[in-house]
Amino acid sequence: MDDLTPKQIVENLDKYIVGQNEAKKAVAIALRNRVRRQRLSKEMQEEIIPKNILMIGPTGVGKTEIARRLAKLINAPFLKVEATKYTEVGYVGRDVESIIRDIVQISVNMVKEKHMQNVRQKAEEITEEKILDMLIPPLKNSRRGVLTEEEEKKQKEEEINFKDTREKFRKMFREGKLDERTVEISFRGRNFPAIEVLSGGGIEEIGINIQEMMEGMMAAGRIKKRKVTVKEAKEIILAEEMQKLVDMDKVVKEAIENAENNAIIFIDEIDKIAGREKSTGGPDVSREGVQRDILPIVEGTTVMTKYGPVKTDHMLFIAAGAFHVSKPSDLIPELQGRFPIRVELSSLAKEDFERILKEPANSLIKQYTELLKVDSVGIEFSDEAISEIARAAYEVNETNENIGARRLYTIIEKVLEKLLFEAPFKKKEKKIITKEYVAERITGIVKNKDLSKYIL
Numbered sequence: 001m002d003d004l005t006p007k008q009i010v011e012n013l014d015k016y017i018v019g020q021n022e023a024k025k026a027v028a029i030a031l032r033n034r035v036r037r038q039r040l041s042k043e044m045q046e047e048i049i050p051k052n053i054l055m056i057g058p059t060g061v062g063k064t065e066i067a068r069r070l071a072k073l074i075n076a077p078f079l080k081v082e083a084t085k086y087t088e089v090g091y092v093g094r095d096v097e098s099i100i101r102d103i104v105q106i107s108v109n110m111v112k113e114k115h116m117q118n119v120r121q122k123a124e125e126i127t128e129e130k131i132l133d134m135l136i137p138p139l140k141n142s143r144r145g146v147l148t149e150e151e152e153k154k155q156k157e158e159e160i161n162f163k164d165t166r167e168k169f170r171k172m173f174r175e176g177k178l179d180e181r182t183v184e185i186s187f188r189g190r191n192f193p194a195i196e197v198l199s200g201g202g203i204e205e206i207g208i209n210i211q212e213m214m215e216g217m218m219a220a221g222r223i224k225k226r227k228v229t230v231k232e233a234k235e236i237i238l239a240e241e242m243q244k245l246v247d248m249d250k251v252v253k254e255a256i257e258n259a260e261n262n263a264i265i266f267i268d269e270i271d272k273i274a275g276r277e278k279s280t281g282g283p284d285v286s287r288e289g290v291q292r293d294i295l296p297i298v299e300g301t302t303v304m305t306k307y308g309p310v311k312t313d314h315m316l317f318i319a320a321g322a323f324h325v326s327k328p329s330d331l332i333p334e335l336q337g338r339f340p341i342r343v344e345l346s347s348l349a350k351e352d353f354e355r356i357l358k359e360p361a362n363s364l365i366k367q368y369t370e371l372l373k374v375d376s377v378g379i380e381f382s383d384e385a386i387s388e389i390a391r392a393a394y395e396v397n398e399t400n401e402n403i404g405a406r407r408l409y410t411i412i413e414k415v416l417e418k419l420l421f422e423a424p425f426k427k428k429e430k431k432i433i434t435k436e437y438v439a440e441r442i443t444g445i446v447k448n449k450d451l452s453k454y455i456l
Contacts, residue, residue, distance in 0.1 A: 006032045009073065016069050016362060017062045018355045023343045026053050027070050030316055030341070034262070037314075049313060052298060052338055054270075054328060055320040057345025060404020063320040067266040076262040077107040083270045083319075086290050096293040099265060100303040104310050107259035112251050116242045123241035128173065130237055131230060134183045135173075136166050179231040186225050252307045263315045267294070271321030274330040291332045298338045348397075348404055353390035356405050357381075364412055372416075375424035377431065379416070384435035389415060392442050415441045 004012075009028035010021070017024070030051060037048045055063045064080060071078030079102055086096050139162050172178050228236065273287045297303070300313035319339055328336065348356070357365050365381055372379050393407040413420075415438050419431060 004032070004035075004074070009070070012073050013066060013069055016360050017065050018359060019348070019352055020057075020062050020066065020345050023053075023055055023057075023063070023066055023345050026341050026343045027066060027318070031070065031074065034314075034316070038261070049300065050316045051341050052317040052319070053341045053343065054339035055318065055343055055345060056323050056328060057320075058322050058324075058347055058402055058404055060402075060406040061345045061348055062405070063345060064266060064268065067264060067318045067320075071264045074262070075110075076264050077103050077110060077259050078264050078266070079103045079106060080266040080268060082268050083290065083294070084272045086293070096290070096297055097303045099297060100310055100312055101305045103263045103265060103315070104256065104259050104305045104307055107263065108252060108255040108307060111255040111258060112246060112248075115246045115251055119242055119245040120238075123238055123245055126241045127234055127237045128170070131173065131183065131233055132166060132169055134185070134233070135178065135181070135230075136162070136169055138162075173230070176231075179229060181230045182227055183230055183233050184225055184227050185233050185236060186223055256307060256310055259315070260311050261314050265315055265317050267317060267319045269321055270319040270331070271323040271326050274321070274323070274326040274328070288332060291335050295332070295335050295338065298335070347402065348394070350390050350394040353393050353405070353408060354386055356408060357386050357390060364408055368412060368416055372419060372423060376428045377419060377423045377425065378429065379419065379431045379433055381433045382435065385433045385438045388435045388438040392438070411442060417441070 006025070006028035009031055010024045013024045013028075030053060033048075033051070037045055040048070055066075057063055068078060068080070070076075079099065081099055081102075086094050086099075139158060169178070273290045297312050298317050300311065302309045302311050304310075317339070328342065357363055365386070369379055389408070389411055393411045396411070397403065397407050415433065418441075423429075
């Protein structure tokens with residue numbers, strides 16, 4: 001992350017997302033500002049807060065994908081939430097502080113995985129010795145005291161034979177020749193889970209924790225025995241040994257620091273809670289309340305989690321919404337002020353659909369080509385066929401609900417439906433997808449607007 005310039009960040013995003021350059025620039029600058037901030041003095045670091053971003057644009061144009069790819073690029077904790085999932089305090093539903101508890105859990109899992117990989121080699125060595133002990137039990141304590149010459153000679157021979165046999169088994173174990181042998185392993189039930197009591201969690205969090213606690217009480221301390229193959233035993237013991245070698249205090253400390261400084265939280269559908277209150281009852285009653293509850297999280301506050309207090313001051317928040325009915329100005333002024341960077345994402349044109357099908361590293365054409373290759377079916381799309389798929393997607397979006405690039409999934413599924421259903425064939429097949437083939441598969445649906453509402 002330290003070496004990435006804003007231009008390089010945009011270039012990386014271009015590999016997966018077509019167009020939307022303004023949004024890419026905004027997130028690239030926000031990310032680079034994090035690096036710049038971390039190179040300042042401690043006093044100045046505390047003063048500089050992240051400039052949160054509000055993305056405005058219809059569904060399916062790349063809002064979520066930009067945020068997700070950004071987090072993946074720098075390996076940062078990432079969480080996508082829908083604003084409509086939360087209710088203000090006093091109503092049944094998730095409270096907004098659970099957002100921070102969730103991102104901290106994600107960060108802990110990420111850091112723990114990294115630490116487990118660091119100790120993997122040592123854990124593999126311990127696992128190997130444990131499994132060899134099961135296959136070739138160690139010799140009983142050698143006899144001590146005064147031994148006759150014959151007894152001493154016999155004891156040395158036993159030790160040499162044992163070492164030779166063990167080394168032969170070690171070689172076979174490493175070559176996988178013992179994988180199907182059966183061994184009996186003993187392992188302990190999982191320990192008591194951490195219980196979140198004073199975190200201010202909602203009813204659902206408390207319910208989950210009580211359930212975990214009861215499961216832990218039932219399993220903790222119980223020694224279980226099971227007969228498994230050497231291959232399975234290796235996986236079970238390796239996971240157990242890695243857990244033992246990881247210093248969880250260190251993991252938690254690093255994870256909290258990672259979440260506080262690097263987390264990216266994507267709040268989708270923020271436009272759905274932007275409407276002004278029109279009644280004193282019904283589903284709209286808590287819209288403004290949710291905004292007021294989100295406000296301190298975005299402004300910067302301390303949230304209690306089961307891993308300890310976590311500050312949200314330097315987390316990056318990206319909010320997004322279509323804003324078809326409401327406007328960004330319908331959000332409460334305090335919340336508007338916390339999203340100073342606003343970018344508008346444009347609707348996709350026919351040319352954009354063509355580029356989406358061809359250019360990204362994970363394009364739909366590449367995905368379906370690889371899927372059918374599994375069943376020995378080779379497919380190749382002509383340029384005219386790609387252009388026809390793009391035209392159809394654009395036309396259906398214009399005449400029906402505009403769902404952006406997601407329309408391509410439904411069109412291409414319809415085009416390849418016959419091949420996907422009939423494959424695999426008895427012999428290797430090669431199919432060229434032409435413009436005529438595409439037109440034949442989708443023309444009737446695109447023309448019949450009423451029918452396309454249900455099918456697409």
